Amino acid sequence: MVSNPTSPSPFETKKFSIIVACAVTFIALLLRFYKLNHPDEVVFDEVHFGKFAGHYINREYYFDVHPPLAKLLLGAAAWFVGFDGKFDFEKIGDSYTKNNVPYVGIRALPALLGSLTVPIVYATMRETGFPIAIAAFSASLVALDNAHVAQTRLILLDAALVFFMALSLYSYIRFRKLRYYEFTSEWWLWLSATGFFLACTLGCKMVGLFTFLTIGSAVIVDLWDILDYKKGYTMDHMWRHFSARALSLIALPLCVYLSFFWIHFKVLKYSGPGDSFMSPAFQETLHGNELLMDSQEIRYYDIIVLKHRDTKVFLHSHIEMYPLRYEDGRISSQGQQVTGYPHNDTNNHWQIIPTKALPEAGHGRVVRHSDIIQLLHVNTQSHLLTHDVASPLMPTNQEFTTLAKDDHSRYNDTLFQVNIADGDDGQAWKTKSGHFRLIHIPTRVALWTHPEPLPRWAFGQQEINGNKNTQERSTIWFVDTIVADENGLEAHDRGEATSPRTVKRMSFFRKFGELQLLMLQHNAGLTASHPYATGPINWPFLLSGISFWTENEQKQQIYLAGNPLGWWICVMALSVFAGIIGADLMARRRNIKPIPEGIRNRLINSTGFFVAAWACHYFPFFLMNRQLFVHHYLPAHLSSALVAGSVLNFLLTESIEYPISIERRGFTRSKARTYTDFGFRGFVVTAVLFTILTFSFVFFSPLTYGTPGLSGEEVNKRRILSSWTLHFAGKEHEST
Structure with missing residues (x-):
């Protein structure tokens, strides 16, 4: 107890608080800038985000699933330190030194941001009303965390x-x-x-x-x-x-x-590696884009090559027929096979046949949006056809085949409508830029393909079928080239006057909407397996990490894993909070109030807010089907560090009540405020925990910094969980 709760302890003065804030900030800076030049090679996802920085410097358009702010900051840092953008960050292990990349300057930005996060944690705890020692403890859980240090020393987001x-x-x-x-x-x-x-x-x-x-x-x-x-x-x-x-x-x-x-x-104004992800209209706003420079109007009787936008296969046919029966016993039409073929050959050539009389010359000969056409397979002189017969691999979709040119008995089944994506009435169909859907007139299915290969009877080529969902994103095709026109001339030999290739305009909001939708779609599509991907249930307990980088000659490795002691303290704090609140609620059901009202209010309002932040940054990952890694837990870990400090303060403080006057909305009234006395015991406990955290960080630091020369025995000592897949371990603990 204290006799005068309003007089601050010498360890709670503003001056002492500033000294402690500077100390934890210095520690954070020291740990994140220490050996920042090591390794002088591309590490983990630097292959992506370093590359993006180069694209900003070269002003080349790229596509990524993340919004641009962090990458813009990295690009600005790269420009500031003199990076020319020529290094391509091709693969993990590529040398920065040999290619004269100022990588230390680029890494300095995330290292600085990671360091400044620590005093923000400290200030957050102080503003919430916690003692200096508790604020320093929460800050140290982040400052002395191996995962935060490793993640913020690299060119990452x-x-x-x-x-x-x-x-x-x-x-x-x-x-x-x-x-x-x-x-x-x-x-x-x-x-x-x-x-x-x-x-x-x-x-x-x-x-x-x-x-x-x-x-x-x-x-x-x-x-x-x-x-x-x-x-x-x-x-x-x-x-x-x-x-x-x-x-x-x-x-x-x-x-x-x-x-x-x-x-x-505004920065990315030139054609780059991200062009193909965007719509033709978007691509034509970029200087030097292939669609803008090389697109040609398509005319009737042109012989063309059609390509699927997503899988990049050509629309193909050959003289072989579908088998009489498929493996599931279904009977086919036994018609000529139509498939998706990855290589360009003459069996990919199709001629556009008009379905109505055309004028002898002029714009009427150009194929336009919503025109109805036939496609004639040149080598076999047969028309593309689909009908109400199930496709080989997907009984719900229609089979595509061909019909001999001189057979007019099924004329209607050979009619298709050209629907240019986002096209307007009268818009000309063009190569490269004229992305389109081919819609069958009688059945209203769209020409479609998917990556699953057909059996050996189709030489393992892709199945082409009719998709009933005509608005499916993957039903988009484009004309890759015009092989020749009806006179045998290639497009560039026609002698036509071409319009100037000026960059087209597109409103900012259309660009933003298109990119935002693509980001969400591709984010959801990141479902491929990865050896270091883990589920959220593993993260708080640090059951696994990520191998960022290895070097075999000197047996060096960077393994992303948090400070185990710090992470487990945070988990215990969350559990203790749940237990305290649960016990208090049960006691109050029996009209027992074990926690003073002031202390309880702080526990619910302040600590409860931190717990909510942890929950909001953790539990949504359980709803995701995408690829996930332990570094996704870092925002939640920071929140749990705030919870840990709050719970420790609750366990270590003593409380008394004293009267105060409160002014609110023009009224003055008296009430009892609970005053918490942290005491000498609290300083001792937090000092001991800080010391243990420091020793734990130092012990695991060789995995954080890629320290060379650890023996197999030394690696084994740091592999505290069998689920940690460390390299260069001793024989009895060798990791796969």
Whole structure:
């Protein structure tokens, strides 16, 4: 107990707090910048994000599943340190030194952001009202964490993601502290800062939506409280609060988020490796794009080669027939096979036949959007046809075959409509840029293919069939080349006047909408297996890590794994919090109040907010089918570090109550406030935990920094769990 709770301890002064904040920041900087030049080779996902930095410098368009802010920052850092963008980051292990890449300067940006995250954690705890020692403990769980250090020393996105996520939580706490000073300039400042940093978090990775979920949940609780008539607020006052939050936490973040893409599109103005992901209209806005430079109008009687946009196979036919029976016993039409073939040969040649009379010359001869055509297979002189017969591999889809040119008995089954993607009436069909769907007139199915190969009777080529879902994204085709026209002339020999190849315009919002949709689709499609991919259930317990880099000659390796002691402390803190709240709720059912009201309010409001942040950044991963890794847990781990400090404070403090006066909305009243005395015992416990965390970090640091020369025995000592797939282990623990 203390005699005068209002007089601060010498260890709780502002000056001492600044000293501690500087100390934890120095430790974070030291650990993240130590040996930043090692290894001087491409490590793990630097193959992607280093490459993207080069594309920004060369202004070449690329496609990625993540929003652009963190990559823009890396590109700016690369430009600032003199990177010319010529190194292609082709594979893990490529040498930076031999290729004169200023990689240390680029890595310095994520290292700095990772370091600055630590004092933000410290400041968050202090602003929430926790003692200096507790704030330093939570900060040390991040500063001395091997996973945070390893991830933020490389050219990766997670340092920026976690940095802005921490700033979002800090800003919202600063805003909530001003709830009795509503609509003041400082209140607006921190509310707007929260929205700005939320946009930055989402601008780094799509998982930034989880930070929106965290803050959004807190805002809903806050507005629900204001709505209570017992608080004395009018509905007009409530709507003012709602409007302020909608403006600062929805409208402002949206504008900021859009600005990142506006800069992204402005910088990437030249054709690059990401062109093929985008629509033809988008590609034609890029300087030097193949679709813009080489596209030609397609005319009737042209002999063309058609290519599937997604799988890149050619529409192909040959003289072999479908077998009488398929393996499942179904009987086929025994017609001529139509398949998808990956190589270009003369069996890919098709001639466009008109279905109505055409004028002798002029624009009427150009094939246009919605025209109905026939496709004649040149080598076998037969028309493309589909009918209500099941395809070989997919009984729900229609078989494609051909019909002899002189056989007019099934004329209607050879009619197809050319539907140019996003086409307008009268729009000319073009090679390269004229992506289209070929729709069968009688049955309204779309020409389609998929990667599963046909049996040996079709030489393992891809199946072509009719898809009833005509709007399926994978039903898109394009004309790769015009082989010849009806006079035998190739397109470039026609002697036609060509229009100037000027870059076309496309509105920013159409570009943004198209890219955003593609990002979401490709994010969901990252389902391929990976040797280091793990499920979320493994992450809090650190059951696995990721091999970032190995070098066999000196037996060096970088293995991403957290500080086991720190991660397990965080898990225990979450469990203790759940136990405390559960026990308190049960006791109160029997009219027993084991926790003083002030302490309980802090536990629910402050610690509860941190637990909500952890839950919002962790549990959504269980709903995902995409490829996941342990580094996806880092934002949740930071939240659990805040929980750990809060729970430790609860366990170590003693409490007394003393009267105070509170001014709120013009009224002054007295109440009892609970004062917590951290005491000498608390400093001792936190000092011991800090020491143990430091020793644990140092022990596992060879795996974090890629220290050379560890013997198999030394590697074995650091493999504390059999699920850690370390390299260069001793024979009794060799990893697969």
